[in-house]
Structures are given as structure tokens and as C-alpha cells.
Amino acid sequence: MTLVEVLVASIILALAAMATFGVLAAATRNAQRAQATQIALDKAQEEIEKLHTLPYSKLALTGLLAHAGSPRNPNYRYREADMKFALQRDPLGHYVEIVRNGGPLRGNGLITGGVVTPGPITFEEGDVSGELYRYVVWRNDEQCPESEIPSEDFCPGHQDYKQIIVAVKLDAPVSQKSEGNYVEVQSKVMNPETVAQRSTQGTDVGNGGTGEGGEQEEEEREKEEEEDSTGKYGTGKAITGQQFFLSDTPCSATGTTNREEIAGDHLLHNTLGTCASGPQTGQSRPGAPDALVFGAPPDPAPADELNPLLYDYSSDSYLEPTPDTDKGVQILHDDSAGCNYVPKSSVHPEAKVHRWVSDPMPRAFKMSGTVTLEFYSRTLNEASYPGTVCAFLFIRREVGASESIMATDVMLENKETGKRFWTYSSQGNESWPRTEWTKLRLTMNIAGAPKTIEPTERLGVALSVDAGTTPADAIPIMYDHPNYPTRLEVDTTTPFEGN
Numbered sequence: 001m002t003l004v005e006v007l008v009a010s011i012i013l014a015l016a017a018m019a020t021f022g023v024l025a026a027a028t029r030n031a032q033r034a035q036a037t038q039i040a041l042d043k044a045q046e047e048i049e050k051l052h053t054l055p056y057s058k059l060a061l062t063g064l065l066a067h068a069g070s071p072r073n074p075n076y077r078y079r080e081a082d083m084k085f086a087l088q089r090d091p092l093g094h095y096v097e098i099v100r101n102g103g104p105l106r107g108n109g110l111i112t113g114g115v116v117t118p119g120p121i122t123f124e125e126g127d128v129s130g131e132l133y134r135y136v137v138w139r140n141d142e143q144c145p146e147s148e149i150p151s152e153d154f155c156p157g158h159q160d161y162k163q164i165i166v167a168v169k170l171d172a173p174v175s176q177k178s179e180g181n182y183v184e185v186q187s188k189v190m191n192p193e194t195v196a197q198r199s200t201q202g203t204d205v206g207n208g209g210t211g212e213g214g215e216q217e218e219e220e221r222e223k224e225e226e227e228d229s230t231g232k233y234g235t236g237k238a239i240t241g242q243q244f245f246l247s248d249t250p251c252s253a254t255g256t257t258n259r260e261e262i263a264g265d266h267l268l269h270n271t272l273g274t275c276a277s278g279p280q281t282g283q284s285r286p287g288a289p290d291a292l293v294f295g296a297p298p299d300p301a302p303a304d305e306l307n308p309l310l311y312d313y314s315s316d317s318y319l320e321p322t323p324d325t326d327k328g329v330q331i332l333h334d335d336s337a338g339c340n341y342v343p344k345s346s347v348h349p350e351a352k353v354h355r356w357v358s359d360p361m362p363r364a365f366k367m368s369g370t371v372t373l374e375f376y377s378r379t380l381n382e383a384s385y386p387g388t389v390c391a392f393l394f395i396r397r398e399v400g401a402s403e404s405i406m407a408t409d410v411m412l413e414n415k416e417t418g419k420r421f422w423t424y425s426s427q428g429n430e431s432w433p434r435t436e437w438t439k440l441r442l443t444m445n446i447a448g449a450p451k452t453i454e455p456t457e458r459l460g461v462a463l464s465v466d467a468g469t470t471p472a473d474a475i476p477i478m479y480d481h482p483n484y485p486t487r488l489e490v491d492t493t494t495p496f497e498g499n
Helices: 002-052 192-197 214-227
Strands: 084-088 093-097 121-125 128-139 161-170 182-190 240-250 290-293 329-332 353-358 365-377 388-399 406-411 422-425 438-445 451-453 458-465 474-478 487-492
Touching (some): 002 121, 365 458, 458 487
Parallel strands (some): 290 353
Antiparallel strands (some): 161 182, 388 406
8 A cells, every 4th residue: 555655646746747847848938938039129129229320311221122921021021013011010011112222212313322231130149049130111201291382392202201120030949840930120210301491399380391480580591591502401490319420530620520440459549639630649749539420330241240340449558457358448537536628637648538529510500408428338357346427518619720720618518517517327336337338328408508509610529537436447438330339419400411
């Protein structure tokens, strides 16, 4: 009887164990699927943000798509007969025209200059791999009706704005026999010229819009049209964003800076002089600030995560940590606590403030009052330490000629604090981002807005590190890389063409 009881108990335990392990296996598979799906969504959102950094005119596919026979492939929604893509996934519907090089542009010429590779682009993150599919389509803005008067029609046809769709199809695990599905993220991209030319605030009509606005508004409109007869710039009341990307190219004294290709590690640029100072390194002679440019960093190989490589923009011996793994630029903290636009230290001041300036404005540029700095940072050697980055906004006015140019920087004031800087800090004693380059966002509201940067003046931004709340020697900043496009987004009613 004892043997029978033991046998029965063993059978019961085995059945219970099988049920338990079955539940655990199912839970593990579900957790793995959820993790993979989250990675796919993160990858799609990251790709959307990268595409948003491109100028509006460059948001077009570089090649044609091919229809796929499986509904689990995003290209299944592409219709080759008329080159349209279905925004509605199930059931297929709402077909819209693909934006592509060689396609029609408002019935006047063909689209050129697109840089978006449609894919599929393979990727791998840990044990999760898959393919990226990218689409750009035309959309019609129903809130911007077409006018019977061509001169007043800012929304002709259906090409009012663009929509980006990024789909991520994960590779199916070996244990999964069926084909995996895909996730997607969509985002609208407004045409900055159209947005600035008409108001989006209720019935308020922009100066370049189609409504009737009284004598004063008409006089202002005529004056602005007289000042800018090219018709290339927005002159309305609606607010949009103008992007300026932080580059690793010293600004040009001629007024037109061409981004230079980064070929390798190099010594720190001394940015404490004027554009007329030319590129300089070391602390003996102040050099040209690096440039704020309109275009996002180019990506020569979207499918290759290692092209372009990450480089060290401050390879000076005194800036090399152990081990030598730093990339981007190291910004050392000053000798005293606080945010210092002009370094107080006489020892390597060029490493304690880094400055960027735009080319002179081609026309009056109106800042509506909010500027967002989006930058990428991490600690050195993945060490754990808190940190504070100080950000300065300024308008640079220059007088003189050739190398005798003198610059005066008019510092913009923080609306909340009344100080002439803004700060981004890790919370309390928590560490600055450690294990990977992390995107950080700092919103800067300007006192006394709106502010106008006059023609020939430059917009500038500078970064330093507060020694009082940063116990480590430095904080690295990465920029001028397609995966890490550090930038300023300036709210404005007068965006420049193509941005």
C-alpha cells in the first residue's frame, strides 16, 4: 500500500509540475514577445524622429517600392498600378500617393532631392532582429481649402503636407513556424511655408493668408511683401519650428558655412573667438565657433549602424580619460560653481565652454519665445555621477572687417528665473545617463518675447557644465551624427525655405 501511495503521489506531482512548467513557458514566451514588440516600437519611433530632422524638401523616397504578396509584409499595402499606399491596414483602404523622386510636384515639375531609402533595412538589437520599412506619402489638409483665386491659394491640390510611416517587421524565432507580423508608427510633417502663410488659430488670419484683415494688417502685409518679393519665406502669424543643427564645422566668416565631413578624431575646436578668427585649437588663440546649420547630419548608409562611425571631437591629451573611450566633445566644468558663459579659469578655458553660431540671417527672423534644445549625452566610462549642463542663447552682432571683426553677444534671458542661462540636471543625486547616448530635452522660454534677429545678425548657443553639481571632470556631448542629431528648434512665425 505504501508503494502504491508513493506512486500515486509521484504521478500527481508530475502532472502538477508539467502544468506549472507549461504556464511558465507560456509566460516566458509572452514576455519575450512583449519585449520584442516594445523594441520594434522604439525602433520605429526612433526612425520617425530621425526623419523629422530632415528638411521638408528632402522627405521623399529615393526609389520605387515592390508589392509584397503576404499581408504580414508592409509592402502588401503598396499598389504598383498607381504607386499608392494604403494608410488603412485592415481592411486595406485610404490609398494616398507616395512622395518619391521623379514623382509630380504640384503639377509643376518633378520631385528631386529625396534622401529617404524605403527599405527594407535590416537591424539587430540584442537577440531581436528585423527589418525597417519607410514610407512618405502626400496628404490633403481639409482645414486649408483651395481658393478660386490662384494668387491666394496656399493649399492647391492634394500635396498640402506629408505623412511618414515607419513599419518594423520582426524576424520570426526559429521555434515559430508562421511568419511574424509587423508594427508601425505614423507622423505628420507640415509644410513650413504653408503653415507660416496661414493662421491655425481659430479665425485669426495670417498676414500671408486669404482673409480680410483691415487697413493696418493690409499695410503690414504689403510692407512685408515689398521687403521680400521672392515669396520664399513665411510671413504669417501661425507658429512653426525652425531647426538649427549643431555641427562640428567651424563657422565661415563669409556668411555661408558648408558642413565638412568628419573623417576622424581631432583636437578640440577653440570656439571662443569670432567666425573671422578661423579654425583654431589649443588655448593660445580664440577660434571660430562651430556652426549652427539648417540640414540634419547626412546618413550615407541608413542600413549600416556603424557608418558613419562615432568620433572624438576633443582628442587633446589632457581630455583623454582612462580608458580612452570618449566620443563627441568633452566639456570640462569650470573652477567655480555656477553657469559661466565666459570661463573663469585661465587653464584650458576653451574646454569649459563650447559655442555654436548660425550664419547671418538672410532676413529678419522672429523668435516667438520658446526654444527647445535636444541633445545627446552620457557619462564618461559609464561612471555613476550627477551632472548639470548650462545652456546660453545669444544674438551675435558683429562690427568691423576682415580679421578685425569684433563681436557683441546679446544674451537672452530666462523667462522663469530672470537669469541669462538655462540648466538641465539629473534629478537630485541620480546619475547622468550612463550606459548609452541618451536624448535629453531642455525647453527654454525667453523673456521679453518675441525677439527678432535682424539681417546680418547670428543666432548662437553655448554649453558649459556647472562644477557645483557635477563632481566628475566633464560631461560629453554628441552631435553632428545621423543617429545623434543634436539641434535647436526655435518657435517662429518666419521660418526659412525648406526647413
